[in-house]
Amino acid sequence: MHFYRAEARFLRALSYWHGIDLFGNIPLVTEDDPLGATPPKQATRAEIYAYAVSELNDIIGQLPPKGPSTYGRATPEAAHMLLAKLYLNAAVYTGTANYAGAATEAQAVISAGYSLPANFRSNFTADNNSSPELILVAAQDGRSTQTWGGMTFLIHAGCGGSMSAATYGIDYCWGGYRMKQQTYRRFAAGDSRAAFFYTTGQTDSVSDRGDFTKGIAAPKFTNLKANGDTAQAKGMVDTDFPIFRLADAYLIYAEANIRGGGGSAANALTYLNAVRQRAYGGTSANFAALPPVDTILAERGRELLFEASRRSDLIRFGVFTGGTYVWAWKGGTPGGSALPTFRDLYPLPANELIANPILQQNPGY
Secondary structure, eight states: OTTHHHHHHHHHHHHHHHHHHHTSSOBOOOTTSOOSSSOOOBOOHHHHHHHHHHHHHHHGGGSOOSSGGGTTSOOHHHHHHHHHHHHHTHHHHHSSOOHHHHHHHHHHHHTTTOOOOSOGGGGGSTTGGGOSSEEEEEOOOTTTSOOSSHHHHHHHHTOOTTOOGGGGTOSOOOOOOOBOHHHHTTSOTTOGGGTTOBOTTOBSSOSOTTOTTBSBBOOOOOSBOTTSOBOSOSSSOOOOEEEEEHHHHHHHHHHHHHTTOOSOHHHHHHHHHHHHHHHHTSSTTOOSSOOOHHHHHHHHHHHTTTSSOHHHHHHHTTOSSBSSSOOTTGGGSTTOOOBOGGGGSOOOOHHHHHHOTTOOOOTTO
């Protein structure tokens, strides 16, 4: 019971991270604010960043220790990982970089006893709760945590066209998301992270967003267990969504080091190559020396595909908006086009503006 308050504070910090990452300046409300009908004031992105960092540093020692009984709960390692994410993007959130902090926090996670399973796909199966790599998950259960969103959506919507629902342990395919051609072409021959791509009857170009066969299907998540056995149910699913995992910590450390964040260049290269070695089943694709930082963006795109990191990564690298880097349907055009920089933030939702009239909408909206 004494852990619950710290865990609630972690979840609040996690939500504030999502808030500043997506929307920028948002209201800041804590237990110190009085109850009542007065709308909360809008805080700056930097103020909320500072609050989340302060909260996480304060509660790390109060969170439950990692172990089988705390799977899916906030542990000190989850807090270190969230700090690493905040520090890695500090230049975006505050205008001042903190790559040294990102490297330090990532190393704390790396040193905590997690490991990369040899089978990459075992992180995304119905029994991925047994993976030694997962640090924090959104736990799913086909009988006890039923939802049409979450992993139920990700697994069903990734299946369509001529794909067989039974191959992924589900009752039927929804025919939703797939990869744009730029993503598909990012994977080289021999990269096992592309082994689950489904190409039969699919074209690699998303010429029609409404046609599932346009674009390569990438059913990264499955409702089957790692050994192929079926899960509890075929409608709702058992597969947990990996919010934080070790490979991400490796890539954060490598990027932070390349960007001048200190730490050990030798360790950074070792961590980056560990991710590559699992992907290729050996050392054939290893880097002999740390590559340019843009290489990390590409590697993150391969390793963390469909794990909710790509938008933040592109913004950190300065290519989410503008016309330097385009992809299919960027800017709403089939071949891709430049986006104005205000699109680095989403607009504050209309219902929030109505409920709280003192909020200021993000520029451009």
